[in-house]
Amino acid sequence: FKTRILVLATALSCAIAGVASAADVKPRLIRFGYGLNEESVQGRAARHLAQELEKISGGKLRMKTFGSANLGSDEQMQSALAGGVQEMMVGSTAPLAGMVKEFGVFDLPFLFNSEKEADAVLDGPVGQDMLKKLEAKGIIGLVYWENGFRNMTNSKRPIARAEDLQGIKLRVMQNQIALGVFNTLGANAVPMPFSELFTALETRTVDGQENPITTIQSSKFYEVQPFLTITRHVYTPWVVLASKKWWDTLSPEEQKLIRQAAASSRDFERQDSRADSQKAMATLEKAGMKINTVSPEEVARMRQKVQPVVDKYTQELGPELVKQLNDEILKARN
Numbered sequence: 001f002k003t004r005i006l007v008l009a010t011a012l013s014c015a016i017a018g019v020a021s022a023a024d025v026k027p028r029l030i031r032f033g034y035g036l037n038e039e040s041v042q043g044r045a046a047r048h049l050a051q052e053l054e055k056i057s058g059g060k061l062r063m064k065t066f067g068s069a070n071l072g073s074d075e076q077m078q079s080a081l082a083g084g085v086q087e088m089m090v091g092s093t094a095p096l097a098g099m100v101k102e103f104g105v106f107d108l109p110f111l112f113n114s115e116k117e118a119d120a121v122l123d124g125p126v127g128q129d130m131l132k133k134l135e136a137k138g139i140i141g142l143v144y145w146e147n148g149f150r151n152m153t154n155s156k157r158p159i160a161r162a163e164d165l166q167g168i169k170l171r172v173m174q175n176q177i178a179l180g181v182f183n184t185l186g187a188n189a190v191p192m193p194f195s196e197l198f199t200a201l202e203t204r205t206v207d208g209q210e211n212p213i214t215t216i217q218s219s220k221f222y223e224v225q226p227f228l229t230i231t232r233h234v235y236t237p238w239v240v241l242a243s244k245k246w247w248d249t250l251s252p253e254e255q256k257l258i259r260q261a262a263a264s265s266r267d268f269e270r271q272d273s274r275a276d277s278q279k280a281m282a283t284l285e286k287a288g289m290k291i292n293t294v295s296p297e298e299v300a301r302m303r304q305k306v307q308p309v310v311d312k313y314t315q316e317l318g319p320e321l322v323k324q325l326n327d328e329i330l331k332a333r334n
């Protein structure tokens with residue numbers, strides 16, 4: 001008899017909780033913007049996120065995804081989120097450094113050796129503290145996706161040594177550190193939003209760019225860039241963001257569902273990115289790109305060359321932060 005009552009009581013409280021949570025989730029339409037096209041890793045993960053959210057909210061939280069920077073460049077969308085005129089987005093950490101300077105650490109070159117190290121830092125205290133810093137700027141940082149290790153492409157020549165970058169107009173992401181790094185390596189760095197990049201390459205406004213293999217493939221840069229140089233010079237994270245103005249109007253239950261779907265999209269995206277990276281490389285070879293890998297000795301030379309930039313920005317970003325970051329990398333490495 002006692003168990004019977006317990007079962008009944010449990011059933012009843014579940015029913016009440018069910019009713020309460022259903023009332024706490026209102027039908028909503030969420031606009032989610034991103035910069036790459038629908039066939040990219042980013043596009044697939046955006047779709048995963050939308051489907052997952054719709055599923056776990058019983059069809060109430062619907063997400064409309066806008067790829068190819070149709071809602072604006074990363075920077076424009078960040079401002080739209082802060083202003084409360086767009087709900088969600090995903091983009092690189094690099095342009096966020098204008099809002100929270102600490103995000104600039106991910107533009108320090110040759111920091112991570114592997115994806116595993118990046119995951120540990122991003123999901124650990126360093127990455128999570130940075131997300132919290134965004135709140136004061138009107139943005140909720142949810143999870144990190146993988147953009148990935150970046151490599152160089154250009155229309156002039158294979159890059160075997162830093163000196164080969166001389167005279168190459170190289171598009172870089174929009175922050176001071178990226179600019180400093182590539183100018184110091186010898187290129188003429190040109191900051192530009194990603195949304196303008198393909199045309200700039202096609203019209204030869206710039207000679208080259210740097211991005212992960214997955215993006216070089218999905219954005220079809222191989223059509224206008226004959227040379228690919230594997231450098232893995234920096235690992236860029238993507239970060240899924242929400243407008244705080246909008247977030248604050250959601251119920252705790254709605255926030256919980258969005259966090260849950262975001263976590264699912266993170267796991268999906270990282271796996272997809274790593275698998276896609278292999279496939280994309282084969283596609284680029286087949287497309288006829290001339291591919292070379294910078295030797296470990298040359299990477300060491302490049303590291304030395306950019307050390308003054310790293311030192312300068314370590315001071316500006318905070319030596320404690322950079323030390324904490326390096327400690328966490330070493331912990332993950334060993």
Ligand code: TF8
Binds near residue numbers: 092
């Ligand atoms: C870049 C980034 C881009 C992303 C994307 C547009 O080069 O690597 O791939 O920020 O969200 O700007």
